[in-house]
Amino acid sequence: MDEFDSIARLFxxxxxxxxxxxxxxxxxxxxxxxxxxxxVTADAIVEGIHFLPDDPADLVARKLLRVNxxxxxxxxxxxxxxxxxxxxxxxxxxxxxxxxxRGLGEDxxxxxxxxxxxxxxxxxxxxxxxxxxxGWVESGRMxxxxxxxxxxxxxxxxxxxxxxLGLKAARGExxxxxAALLADRYRLPQPxxxxxxxLKAYATAAADVSDGLLADALHICRANGLGLEVELGxxxxxxxxxxxxxVQGDRTDALMDLATGGDDYExxxxxxxxxxxxxxxxxxxxxxxxxxxxRVTAHRNISVSHWGExxxxxxxxxxxxHG
Amino acid sequence: MDEFDSIARLFxxxxxxxxxxxxxxxxxxxxxxxxxxxxVTADAIVEGIHFLPDDPADLVARKLLRVNxxxxxxxxxxxxxxxxxxxxxxxxxxxxxxxxxRGLGEDxxxxxxxxxxxxxxxxxxxxxxxxxxxGWVESGRMxxxxxxxxxxxxxxxxxxxxxxLGLKAARGExxxxxAALLADRYRLPQPxxxxxxxLKAYATAAADVSDGLLADALHICRANGLGLEVELGxxxxxxxxxxxxxVQGDRTDALMDLATGGDDYExxxxxxxxxxxxxxxxxxxxxxxxxxxxRVTAHRNISVSHWGExxxxxxxxxxxxHG
Numbered sequence: 001m002d003e004f005d006s007i008a009r010l011f012x013x014x015x016x017x018x019x020x021x022x023x024x025x026x027x028x029x030x031x032x033x034x035x036x037x038x039x040v041t042a043d044a045i046v047e048g049i050h051f052l053p054d055d056p057a058d059l060v061a062r063k064l065l066r067v068n069x070x071x072x073x074x075x076x077x078x079x080x081x082x083x084x085x086x087x088x089x090x091x092x093x094x095x096x097x098x099x100x101x102r103g104l105g106e107d108x109x110x111x112x113x114x115x116x117x118x119x120x121x122x123x124x125x126x127x128x129x130x131x132x133x134x135g136w137v138e139s140g141r142m143x144x145x146x147x148x149x150x151x152x153x154x155x156x157x158x159x160x161x162x163x164x165l166g167l168k169a170a171r172g173e174x175x176x177x178x179a180a181l182l183a184d185r186y187r188l189p190q191p192x193x194x195x196x197x198x199l200k201a202y203a204t205a206a207a208d209v210s211d212g213l214l215a216d217a218l219h220i221c222r223a224n225g226l227g228l229e230v231e232l233g234x235x236x237x238x239x240x241x242x243x244x245x246x247v248q249g250d251r252t253d254a255l256m257d258l259a260t261g262g263d264d265y266e267x268x269x270x271x272x273x274x275x276x277x278x279x280x281x282x283x284x285x286x287x288x289x290x291x292x293x294x295r296v297t298a299h300r301n302i303s304v305s306h307w308g309e310x311x312x313x314x315x316x317x318x319x320x321x322h323g
Numbered sequence: 324m325d326e327f328d329s330i331a332r333l334f335x336x337x338x339x340x341x342x343x344x345x346x347x348x349x350x351x352x353x354x355x356x357x358x359x360x361x362x363v364t365a366d367a368i369v370e371g372i373h374f375l376p377d378d379p380a381d382l383v384a385r386k387l388l389r390v391n392x393x394x395x396x397x398x399x400x401x402x403x404x405x406x407x408x409x410x411x412x413x414x415x416x417x418x419x420x421x422x423x424x425r426g427l428g429e430d431x432x433x434x435x436x437x438x439x440x441x442x443x444x445x446x447x448x449x450x451x452x453x454x455x456x457x458g459w460v461e462s463g464r465m466x467x468x469x470x471x472x473x474x475x476x477x478x479x480x481x482x483x484x485x486x487x488l489g490l491k492a493a494r495g496e497x498x499x500x501x502a503a504l505l506a507d508r509y510r511l512p513q514p515x516x517x518x519x520x521x522l523k524a525y526a527t528a529a530a531d532v533s534d535g536l537l538a539d540a541l542h543i544c545r546a547n548g549l550g551l552e553v554e555l556g557x558x559x560x561x562x563x564x565x566x567x568x569x570v571q572g573d574r575t576d577a578l579m580d581l582a583t584g585g586d587d588y589e590x591x592x593x594x595x596x597x598x599x600x601x602x603x604x605x606x607x608x609x610x611x612x613x614x615x616x617x618r619v620t621a622h623r624n625i626s627v628s629h630w631g632e633x634x635x636x637x638x639x640x641x642x643x644x645h646g
Binding site for chain 1: 344347348349350351352353354355356357358359360361362363364365366367368369371372373394395397398400406407408409410412439440441442443444445446447448449451453455458460462465467468469530531542545546
């Protein structure tokens with residue numbers, strides 16, 4: 001089956017919007033939406049690095065869309081569509097390629113996303129794929145990483161650490177009754193798109209939690225030339241993570257693992273203290289729990305405490321080594 | 324050097340436009356341009372497939388931009404900017420990565436392109452990269468593959484076949500005084516952006532010549548449910564290709580090689596016969612020579628002749644096997 005047949009069979013059924021021109025053209029065409037900016041984000045994945053060779057291909061595809069959707073969520077953007085490039089490896093047979101396309105289709109429907117176009121190539125290496133995703137936001141209203149001010153509270157959505165434990169579970173390094181649940185959460189993040197209006201109304205800055213809560217919070221502070229105080233005791237954790245924490249020797253160290261582990265795809269944001277309770281209430285009405293976990297500071301240091309006691313940070317764990 | 328350092332050093336100097344937010348955010352933000360559509364295209368490259376491991380990295384980067392620019396050129400779009408995802412292999416040391424970034428910078432300047440953002444990852448496989456590129460065109464004015472009508476003439480820009488011979492030269496399979504020139508043309512295509520206004524004014528349909536003149540012309544005809552007659556004797560060829568043709572045993576077969584070889588990155592388009600002379604004149608004023616090489620037909624067949632004698636086509640050579 002050549003490239004044209006393959007695109008026709010796998011991807012044309014996913015590209016039914018006018019923008020895609022049936023994947024029969026060299027390009028897609030996006031009409032301007034007056035009063036709106038286009039928010040654009042990209043993520044690439046490589047087999048063996050970002051997913052495991054035996055991960056179900058439909059879940060790989062859905063996670064690829066969802067990590068991009070998570071970026072849109074943190075920017076308060078409404079999902080629109082995406083361009084896809086795929087490098088197929090010979091190990092991906094037609095069944096696996098079809099499963100990948102099926103996963104794309106499922107999440108296109110779930111998130112009202114359009115496939116606009118892309119490119120498919122072959123590689124002798126591991127399978128890889130890249131998505132450039134588009135979202136709409138009212139002109140000038142994208143929530144950036146910049147915008148935080150000293151004194152703003154730092155809040156995070158949902159629970160933190162399930163991504164870290166989920167990766168362990170997916171690798172078979174974590175046993176117990178919660179392993180399957182955690183592995184599922186790792187494989188299929190839930191982008192926090194329901195936060196859009198709350199972020200637009202209240203957040204001074206936001207990012208999604210992909211590198212780890214502390215690293216992503218620090219990215220926000222660094223983008224503003226500011227520092228950060230985080231209280232690990234306030235970290236919202238799932239029942240599964242709480243069960244894991246209960247059997248760890250050093251609770252502070254274990255909380256640091258959760259706060260630096262990444263792959264949570266929650267939203268971390270900053271809000272003026274006077275607005276925090278309104279923000280939490282508004283987010284709750286939209287089905288998302290927001291928890292204050294720290295404070296933006298004028299000095300450029302990061303300090304992490306656990307019930308008020310300073311916790312030791314190895315700065316390398318933050319994925320960020322320069323000021 | 325971690326990902327953040329690497330992005331800061333290699334790519335931040337290339338991302339100075341407001342849209343890119345200094346690569347410090349999760350996303351880029353593109354303001355609407357009233358009265359314009361955004362044209363979006365994507366191409367991926369894999370080392371060993373689309374370029375050779377010893378190709379200079381700056382040329383690899385520039386070709387990656389130019390194959391996307393060629394798509395914009397065929398759509399009559401004005402270049403705007405791009406998203407880049409790169410999967411670095413361990414064999415790409417800092418010097419090679421820097422050369423890649425330098426090549427991007429050179430062609431960003433040459434084509435007034437902005438880097439908006441992207442993603443960099445590591446791969447144990449061959450280096451690969453993917454660009455999603457954006458261009459502007461007045462609302463509704465993108466030149467599509469659809470739009471051709473029976474009786475339209477088929478025209479092609481510049482010369483055809485240098486991409487085919489250039490690949491041979493780059494592989495060391497082609498010797499002689501023109502080898503270096505042809506290899507350069509293969510490594511560094513010249514996107515036909517100067518055709519923009521002529522295409523908008525006269526073309527009923529257009530595509531760039533990446534898969535081969537016959538294949539890409541056929542894509543246009545198939546998108547319109549039409550057929551095609553091509554006269555190989557009218558094929559515009561370079562002096563280098565003419566020299567090569569002169570020493571081939573079967574000239575018809577050799578012309579077929581040039582017409583099916585791909586990688587020319589010229590523009591093939593269709594124009595109503597009454598407008599052809601105006602179109603050619605307009606394109607010439609913009610520095611591009613357009614040559615009529617065939618005609619769109621109402622019957623869905625493709626027929627290729629050489630000085631009026633039917634030439635045999637193996638349909639597999641067209642990269643298109645279904646009607």
